[in-house]
Amino acid sequence: MKRLNLYGSAASFYIADLSFDYDKILVVVPEEEAQRVFREIKTFVDAYFLPAWDVSVDSGLKPSIPIIRERMRSCEAILNRDRLVLVTTVQGLAQGVCDPEAFMEDVVVVVKGASVDREEMARHLVDMGYNRVSVVEAPGGFSVRGDVIDVFPVNEENPYRIELWGDEVESIRIFDPATQRSLREAGAVTIFPFSERSFVPLSEVVDFDVIMGIDPDALESEREDASFWADREVDLPDFDIVLGGIPDLPKEIETGFLVDASLKGEKRIDFVVLRIRELLKSGFTGFVVADGEERVDALQQLFMERGLSLRRTKYKRGLVRTGLYLLVGHLSEGFVWEKKGIFVVTERDIFGRRRLRRKRARTRTKGVLISSLRSLSVGDYVIHRDHGIGKFLGLKKSTVDGVVREFAAVEYKDGDVLYVPVDKLNMLQKYVGAGGEPPRIDKLGGSTWRRVREKVRKEVEKFVQELLELQAKRALAKGYAFSPDTPWQREFEEAFPYEETPDQVKAVEDVKRDMESEKPMDRLVCGDVGFGKTEVAMRAAFKAIMDGKQVAVLVPTTVLAEQHYETFKERFKGFPVNIEVLSRFRTRKEQREVIQGLKEGRIDIVIGTHRLLSKDVQFKDLGLVIIDEEHKFGVKQKEKFKELRANVDVLMLSATPIPRTLNMALSGLRDISVIETPPGGRQAVRTFVSTYKRETLRKAIYREMERGGRVFVVQNRIEGLEELRDTIKVLCPAVRVAMAHGKMKPAELEEVMYKFVKGEIDVLVSTAIVESGLDIPNANTLIVVGAEKFGLAQLYQLRGRVGRGNDVAYAYFLVTLGAVTEEAKKRLRALQEFSELGSGLRLALRDMEIRGVGNILGKEQSGHVAGVGLEEYINLLEETVAKLKGTLREVEIEPTLVVSFEAYLPDYYVADENVKMAIYRRLMSADLEEIEDIKEEVRDRFGQMPDEVEGLFLLSKLKVLCKRLGIIRLQQRSVGFVMEFVDEENLKKVLSLGQRFVKKKDKVVGTSINDPKELVEQLATLVQNEVSSKS
The missing domain is CATH 3.30.2060.10 (Penicillin-binding protein 1b domain)
Known part of the structure; x- marks a missing residue:
C-alpha cells in the first residue's frame, strides 16, 4: 500500500491525473468530503459519484432526486464506460450498486x-x-x-x-x-430507471485497477458507524493508495497558492499575477479555475488587463504546452506541483475569499401555466368579487342555446350554486386567510359580503392614513445623520466569513442610506431564519458605534438575549467595542453595573429584553435601537417603541417571510428590506426519512453525542411527550434529557431552553415550539417522531433549527409504519428535494406568509385578511394607497360576452382540471401580447388545437378589446355582433371603423360582421391606432 501526504484540492488533482495511467479507479471518501472531492476531480476529468440512499430501504419512500440521479449515472458508467473514476463513501460501498441486468432491462x-x-x-x-x-x-x-x-x-x-x-x-x-x-x-x-430494484456489491460488477482511500482514520470511524447502523460488519476494501494529511511523510504537492492572507483587493491580485509570471518563466503550465461559466469573461478580462492571456481548455496530461489555461469547475484551493511543473490557481487565491456560488433559481416568465399559489382545486374556498366566499366544486359543462360552454361551479350557503363562465374566471380568487381556519360561507345574493368588504375597506383606509401621517411626521423630524463608512467599518465587513447574498447587500445599503439621512430610520428587515438578518443588524450597530453612539438590541426572551450576546461578542472580537447583556439571568449587582455603564457611556451595545425599556435604564447617547421580532412584545412595549421612533434610528428584524405582493403594496408606506436568497456556503442538512424504531432513535442520538453535539427530538402533541422522554432515558441512560412544551410556565420553559443553549442538557424533547427563534450552532441533530403528522411549513422550519454551525447537520423524519398517506409522502419528498428554500416549498409556506401579514401589519389587520382573503385585502390596500396619494386609476370594466361559438378546453385535450383552471384564469387576465404567448405555449404542450380551443383564444382577445374600448356587453346575433358602450366617446371611436358599424340606439352599436376573427381584427386595428397616436 502506497501512502502519500496529500489532501484537499491537490489530492483531487492527483486522482484526476492518475486516471491517465489506469482505466478504472475507485476512490473511497469520508461522507463530509465526498461532494467536494467528486466536484474537484470533475474539474479535470470525467468522474461519477455513488452516494448511499438518504432514506431507509424499509420506509417505502424513494431517495431524493440528486441521489437517484448520481446512482443511475454511475450505474450506466459502470456498464458502458471503458475508463472510470468512481467516487463513493463507506455507506455507498455498504449499500452497493443497482443490479446491472435489471438496469439494462429498464432503460x-x-x-x-x-x-x-x-x-x-x-x-x-x-x-x-x-x-x-x-x-x-x-x-x-x-x-x-x-x-x-x-x-x-x-x-x-x-x-x-x-x-x-x-x-x-x-x-x-x-x-x-x-x-x-x-x-x-x-x-x-x-x-434511465427512477428506482433500484435490487443491489449487488460493487466488487462483483467492476474490477478496479486502483482502489484509493482518502483520510484513513475518518474512513475507519465511518466503517464503525456503518456497521453500527447496519447491524452487521461493514468492511473497507484493501487500498492500493492512501491519501491524507500524514505528518511523517514529505508533502507530495505544495497546497495553497502561497499568498499572504493579509493581502486584500488589488494588492492581492497583483501579487498572484506576479507569482504566476515567475512560475511561467520557470517553464510551468498553469491552470486558473473559474467558479462557473458566468465567471469566465470576467476572469479573462482581469488577466488580459494585466498582460496575460487565459485560454479555455480541458485538462489532458501531456497535451497542454507551457502557458496559462482556464478551466471551469469547483476547487477549494490552489497548489504548486514542482515535480510535474504544474500549478493551479483558484478564485479564492485571487480574491482572498471564495465567491460562494449559488444555484440560480429558474425565473418564471409571464407565460407560465403551471400551478401557483393562486391555482384552484376542488373543495378550495374561493372569493367571487361580487358574491363573496364560497366553495369551488370544479368545472362543469352545459349546453346553452346549442353551444357547449364550461363554467366554474361555486357553492354558497344553503347549497346555492353560482356558475361562473370561463371569461369571468378572473373574478374568482383563491381564499387565503389567516391561521388555517375555514371561513364562513356567504349567502348568494345576501348583503353580508358587501358589508364585510366595506368594513375592511374603511379599516384599511384608516390604517393607511395612520401610516401616511407617521411618514409625514418622520419626514419633518430631524434625527442624527450618521457619517459615511470608515476604514474600520470596511474591515469589520471584510471579516464576515461568507459572501453576502444580493438581498443582504441591498438590505445593508438600505439601512446605511437611512442612517446617513437626517430623517430618523424606521426600517423593517424581513427574512427567513438563517438568511443573514443579524449580520445586517451588526453592521448597522458598528456604524452607529463609529460615530460614538450607543446601540440597544431588544429581544422578546431572555434566552434570545443571551444568545444574541454570544453572537455579537464573537462577531465583534478584535474590535474595541464593549458589549453587555441585561437580563434576569444576571445578578442584581451585574445589572446595576450594566445600567451604570450605559449612563456613563462605557457600554457601546446592550442586548436585553423589555427590561431595557424600564425607567431606571438611561443611555448617555443612544443612536440606534434594533428590535428583533417586534410582534412578540406586549402592547405597553409597542407603545414605548413608538416613542423611540420619534428620536432615534430604529431597525426591526422579522423572521417571518411576507408575500411579495404585500411588500409591493406597502412600498412608499413602510421601509421594508426583504432577504429572500438563502445563504451559500452552509452545508445542506442531510435529511433521512425512516420508519420509527426505538433502535433508530437510540443510534441517531448516540451519533450526535459522539461528536459532542446536542439533539432536538420533536413530536406534535403534548400527550405522549413524557413517555417519549422516558423512552430516551431508558435507551440512552448516560444522556441528559429534558422536556419543553407550550403549557409550561414561561419562566420554567425559559429555564429549560437556557440550559439547553448552555449545554447543560443534551437532548431536548419538545413539541413544535422549537420552531421559533432559537439559534444553537451546536444542536446538529433533529429527530421528528411521527413526521407524517406535520405540515410541510412546520417540518421546513423545524429543520431550519439545525445546521446553523460549521458541522454537517442531520434531520431524521421518523414515520409510523403504515400511517403515511400519499399527501404525507409528497410533503416528506419535498423536504428531501429542497435543502434550500425553493419555489415548490415557497408555495407550501404560504401559511407562514399569512402569519407574516399579522406580524408586520398587526393582529387587527390579520383579522381583516381573514375576513376577505389575502388577494382581496391586497387589492383594497393598493386601491386605498392610490386613492389617498391621488393616483387612483379609473375602474376597469368587466364586460359580458355572449357568443355563439364554442370556447373552452375539451377534456380530451386538457384532462387535468387544475391545469385547465390555470389556463382559463391566466387567459382572462392577459393582454393581447400575453394571449399570443399563451397560445404558443398551449400548442407546444398539448399539440394541434381543436376549434373549441381556437374559440377560447378568440373569446379572450374579444374580452381585452372590449375592456380597452369601453364595451360593457358584446352579443353575437344571427345578423352580426351588437355592442353596448360605457359612454358616447368610446361609441364614436368604433363608429369611425366604417359603414359596417351602425348606431342602433343610445350607447349601442350594431355591425354586420358575424365572423369573430374579423371583429377581433377590426377592433385590434382601432386599439393599435390609438396606441400609435399616443406614442
Whole structure:
C-alpha cells in the first residue's frame, strides 16, 4: 500500500491525473468530503459519484432526486464506460450498486421516427419508478396528453416532450419545466430507471485497477458507524493508495497558492499575477479555475488587463504546452506541483475569499401555466368579487342555446350554486386567510359580503392614513445623520466569513442610506431564519458605534438575549467595542453595573429584553435601537417603541417571510428590506426519512453525542411527550434529557431552553415550539417522531433549527409504519428535494406568509385578511394607497360576452382540471401580447388545437378589446355582433371603423360582421391606432 501526504484540492488533482495511467479507479471518501472531492476531480476529468440512499430501504419512500440521479449515472458508467473514476463513501460501498441486468432491462431509448405504443410506454415508466402527473416539473414525472408524452428522465437536466403522429414519433423536444415551453429539438432521448430494484456489491460488477482511500482514520470511524447502523460488519476494501494529511511523510504537492492572507483587493491580485509570471518563466503550465461559466469573461478580462492571456481548455496530461489555461469547475484551493511543473490557481487565491456560488433559481416568465399559489382545486374556498366566499366544486359543462360552454361551479350557503363562465374566471380568487381556519360561507345574493368588504375597506383606509401621517411626521423630524463608512467599518465587513447574498447587500445599503439621512430610520428587515438578518443588524450597530453612539438590541426572551450576546461578542472580537447583556439571568449587582455603564457611556451595545425599556435604564447617547421580532412584545412595549421612533434610528428584524405582493403594496408606506436568497456556503442538512424504531432513535442520538453535539427530538402533541422522554432515558441512560412544551410556565420553559443553549442538557424533547427563534450552532441533530403528522411549513422550519454551525447537520423524519398517506409522502419528498428554500416549498409556506401579514401589519389587520382573503385585502390596500396619494386609476370594466361559438378546453385535450383552471384564469387576465404567448405555449404542450380551443383564444382577445374600448356587453346575433358602450366617446371611436358599424340606439352599436376573427381584427386595428397616436 502506497501512502502519500496529500489532501484537499491537490489530492483531487492527483486522482484526476492518475486516471491517465489506469482505466478504472475507485476512490473511497469520508461522507463530509465526498461532494467536494467528486466536484474537484470533475474539474479535470470525467468522474461519477455513488452516494448511499438518504432514506431507509424499509420506509417505502424513494431517495431524493440528486441521489437517484448520481446512482443511475454511475450505474450506466459502470456498464458502458471503458475508463472510470468512481467516487463513493463507506455507506455507498455498504449499500452497493443497482443490479446491472435489471438496469439494462429498464432503460428506454426513444428515437425520432420510431414506433411507440403510448399506453405500453406509460406502463413501463410506472414500472421504472416514474410518477404519472398532470404537469411535469421535476425529475421522475411523466404525463400523457393525447398525442403528447412529457417525461423528465432522472439522468437529464431538462424534461423531454415526445409528440406522436399515430404511433410514430414525429418530434422530440427539450422543454423548460418552469415555463413548460420547448427549448430545442432533439433526435432521441434515453430514459434511465427512477428506482433500484435490487443491489449487488460493487466488487462483483467492476474490477478496479486502483482502489484509493482518502483520510484513513475518518474512513475507519465511518466503517464503525456503518456497521453500527447496519447491524452487521461493514468492511473497507484493501487500498492500493492512501491519501491524507500524514505528518511523517514529505508533502507530495505544495497546497495553497502561497499568498499572504493579509493581502486584500488589488494588492492581492497583483501579487498572484506576479507569482504566476515567475512560475511561467520557470517553464510551468498553469491552470486558473473559474467558479462557473458566468465567471469566465470576467476572469479573462482581469488577466488580459494585466498582460496575460487565459485560454479555455480541458485538462489532458501531456497535451497542454507551457502557458496559462482556464478551466471551469469547483476547487477549494490552489497548489504548486514542482515535480510535474504544474500549478493551479483558484478564485479564492485571487480574491482572498471564495465567491460562494449559488444555484440560480429558474425565473418564471409571464407565460407560465403551471400551478401557483393562486391555482384552484376542488373543495378550495374561493372569493367571487361580487358574491363573496364560497366553495369551488370544479368545472362543469352545459349546453346553452346549442353551444357547449364550461363554467366554474361555486357553492354558497344553503347549497346555492353560482356558475361562473370561463371569461369571468378572473373574478374568482383563491381564499387565503389567516391561521388555517375555514371561513364562513356567504349567502348568494345576501348583503353580508358587501358589508364585510366595506368594513375592511374603511379599516384599511384608516390604517393607511395612520401610516401616511407617521411618514409625514418622520419626514419633518430631524434625527442624527450618521457619517459615511470608515476604514474600520470596511474591515469589520471584510471579516464576515461568507459572501453576502444580493438581498443582504441591498438590505445593508438600505439601512446605511437611512442612517446617513437626517430623517430618523424606521426600517423593517424581513427574512427567513438563517438568511443573514443579524449580520445586517451588526453592521448597522458598528456604524452607529463609529460615530460614538450607543446601540440597544431588544429581544422578546431572555434566552434570545443571551444568545444574541454570544453572537455579537464573537462577531465583534478584535474590535474595541464593549458589549453587555441585561437580563434576569444576571445578578442584581451585574445589572446595576450594566445600567451604570450605559449612563456613563462605557457600554457601546446592550442586548436585553423589555427590561431595557424600564425607567431606571438611561443611555448617555443612544443612536440606534434594533428590535428583533417586534410582534412578540406586549402592547405597553409597542407603545414605548413608538416613542423611540420619534428620536432615534430604529431597525426591526422579522423572521417571518411576507408575500411579495404585500411588500409591493406597502412600498412608499413602510421601509421594508426583504432577504429572500438563502445563504451559500452552509452545508445542506442531510435529511433521512425512516420508519420509527426505538433502535433508530437510540443510534441517531448516540451519533450526535459522539461528536459532542446536542439533539432536538420533536413530536406534535403534548400527550405522549413524557413517555417519549422516558423512552430516551431508558435507551440512552448516560444522556441528559429534558422536556419543553407550550403549557409550561414561561419562566420554567425559559429555564429549560437556557440550559439547553448552555449545554447543560443534551437532548431536548419538545413539541413544535422549537420552531421559533432559537439559534444553537451546536444542536446538529433533529429527530421528528411521527413526521407524517406535520405540515410541510412546520417540518421546513423545524429543520431550519439545525445546521446553523460549521458541522454537517442531520434531520431524521421518523414515520409510523403504515400511517403515511400519499399527501404525507409528497410533503416528506419535498423536504428531501429542497435543502434550500425553493419555489415548490415557497408555495407550501404560504401559511407562514399569512402569519407574516399579522406580524408586520398587526393582529387587527390579520383579522381583516381573514375576513376577505389575502388577494382581496391586497387589492383594497393598493386601491386605498392610490386613492389617498391621488393616483387612483379609473375602474376597469368587466364586460359580458355572449357568443355563439364554442370556447373552452375539451377534456380530451386538457384532462387535468387544475391545469385547465390555470389556463382559463391566466387567459382572462392577459393582454393581447400575453394571449399570443399563451397560445404558443398551449400548442407546444398539448399539440394541434381543436376549434373549441381556437374559440377560447378568440373569446379572450374579444374580452381585452372590449375592456380597452369601453364595451360593457358584446352579443353575437344571427345578423352580426351588437355592442353596448360605457359612454358616447368610446361609441364614436368604433363608429369611425366604417359603414359596417351602425348606431342602433343610445350607447349601442350594431355591425354586420358575424365572423369573430374579423371583429377581433377590426377592433385590434382601432386599439393599435390609438396606441400609435399616443406614442
